[in-house]
Amino acid sequence: MLSLGLEDATVLVTGGSRGIGSAIVTLLAAMGAKVAYTYRQNHNDQLPGLALQADVTDPAAMDAVSEKVERALGPIYGVVANAGITRDRVFTKLTATDWDDVIDTNLTGLYNTLRPIVPKLYEQKAGSVVCISSISGERGNVGQINYGASKAAAIGFTKSLSREAARYGVRANAVAPGFIETDMLKPIPDAVKERILEDIPFRRFGKPEEIAWAVAFLLSPVASSYVTGTVLRVNGAHHT
């Protein structure tokens, strides 16, 4: 029997209580990983794993998360930086608060998540980091200047990290989902969703589980051991 080699690997998923994050938590737990996940407000008691309330914009909280996970589950092997938000408005209506909220969560949150963990991955000479970017970071999207900028930055972050981390045997990759059926799509009006669907060759939105499998592949020390610094697009052929 073959496996992805994630049995007993300790993996932290940020924003794991719903949507794509909860699909990742569920899949990794089914593969035998020791999963911890953070949530900001609403605890999902249906999920397996260690649930920790923490806001990714709070550096001290994220330091505490890494300590708690290590204490409870052992040294961290994998990190999935998934927490993210949108504050969609066209540029002329975008407020400074919209800008700051998205950059603080999606980009500074990435830094806060990884800052206490990456040095430990280097010390143990093993680890895999997966950052959740977005199709908007690569092809742009109307109303998503703040979000697209944060998700393009996540790719630049990941690629630079992969180069620094390589000498320690640590990998860093990004997943760029297309449009995925989660709460994040709820604010989009139906007429706009119809137009987006016409543009997606698969003629459907993706499912959170379809992102989870891509993440599991990139975490795997077996399946993706020579894959680093890459962006895996999971988008039903909705490319740039």
Ligand SMILES: NC(=O)c1ccc[n+]([C@@H]2O[C@H](COP(=O)([O-])OP(=O)(O)OC[C@H]3O[C@@H](n4cnc5c(N)ncnc54)[C@H](O)[C@@H]3O)[C@@H](O)[C@H]2O)c1
């Ligand atoms: N749904 C899509 O179409 C889509 C497409 C591309 C990329 N993404 C990205 O995938 C990731 C997950 O999105 P989703 O669709 O599951 O959305 P979602 O809104 O259902 O879930 C987002 C998660 O992030 C958490 N979160 C938000 N702000 C946080 C904070 N400050 N601290 C801690 N946790 C916080 C939320 O609690 C939630 O668990 C995000 O990074 C998003 O940008 C989503």
